Amino acid sequence: MRDTKKLTQMALLTAIALGIFMLEAQLPSPVPVPGVKLGLANIITLAAMLLLGRREAGLVLLMRVVMGAIFAGSPSTFLFSAAGGTLAYLCMCLLTARIPAQRLWVTSALAALAHNAGQLAACALIVKTPGLMAYAPVLALSGVATGVFTGLAAMYLLRALDKAGWRHD
C-alpha cells in the first residue's frame, strides 16, 4: 500500500541523513567558531519536504536529530540542536508553500538563518550572557553561505531523484 512505500522512503532518508550527519561530525571544523557548520544533513530534510511533505520531513528530521544526539553528542548538544532545528523546520514549513522549488536555495538559506538564530537564542538563554550576541554577524554570514550551498545541493538531488522516478512537487 502507499503507506508502506512512504514509510520505507522515510526510513531510507533518515538513515542517509544520519549518515551524513555523523560523517560531518567527524570532520574537523575549518572555521574555529562555535555554531558554524555545513549542516549537510539538511540537504535530506529539504529534499524530504518536497518529496514527501511537511509532516514526513519533520519526522525524518526529528529521528535524525535524536539519533544524532545519542551517537555523537551530549544532552546539551541535543538541546541546542533542537532549538535551532525546530525554528528551521517551522521556517521551512512556512516557506515551501510560498517559495517555488526553483528557488529552494532561498528557503534553505532562510531556514539556515533561522537555525542559527534559534541556536544563538538558546545559548544566550542558558549562559545568560548578552555578550553572546557578538556571534550574530558571523552566524548570519555562515547561515547564508551554508544555506545556499545545501539548498543548491538539494535541488540537484531532487533533479537526480526525478530522473530516477521519485515524484515530487
Added chain:
Amino acid sequence: MKDRKTILWILAFALLCLLSAAALLWMGRDKPPAQVALITVDGELWERIELDRVTESYDLLIDTPYGQNLVHVEPGAISVTEADCPDRVCASMGKLEPGGLPIVCMPHHLVIELEARDTDA
C-alpha cells in the same frame, strides 16, 4: 533562468552579508588590549581575571558537572587549551581578542569574555 524575484532575493542576501561584514569590522575597530577576563558557567561568575596584572602564565582547570576545560592564562591573554567536549571548538578559538568573539564552549555552558569597560574612548 534568473527572473526578477530571484535577483531580488540575491540582492537581499547580499545586503545581509554586507551589513554583517560591516558589523564585524565595526566590532573589531581599534580597541585597547585585553584587560579583564570574565569566566562564567551558566551565566554565573566562575572567575574574574585581571589579565594586565598577570605576571606569570598559569593554567586554570574549569571542572563542572558539564565537563572540563583547561584555560591558559598569560600576561594580557587567555585561551582554552584543552577540553573534553564533543567538538573541542572552544580549544581551537585561540586567544580572546578585544572586539572579537567571546570564547564559548556550548556543551559546557562556558563563556569567557572580556569585561565591558565603563569608559569607552
